[in-house]
Amino acid sequence: YCLNDIEGLENPTSENVSRWIWQRLKPVLPELSRIDFSETCTSGCIYRGD
Incomplete structure (x- = not known):
């Protein structure tokens, strides 16, 4: 699969993948505060459910 x-x-995108993961994990991990998503050593994003 791709x-x-x-x-x-x-x-x-890293932002969309982070949001997708957040939407699935937050209901079962209510203490979840952020998703750190790294594409390379120098690029990625931090998603806080905003």
Whole structure:
């Protein structure tokens, strides 16, 4: 499978993947405060559910 083949990840940027993960984990991990997503050593994002 490719990320593009997964519903909701048709445009799998680091921000979109982080949001997709957040939406699935937050309901079962209510203490979740952020997702750190790294693409390389110098690029990625931090998602805090905003």
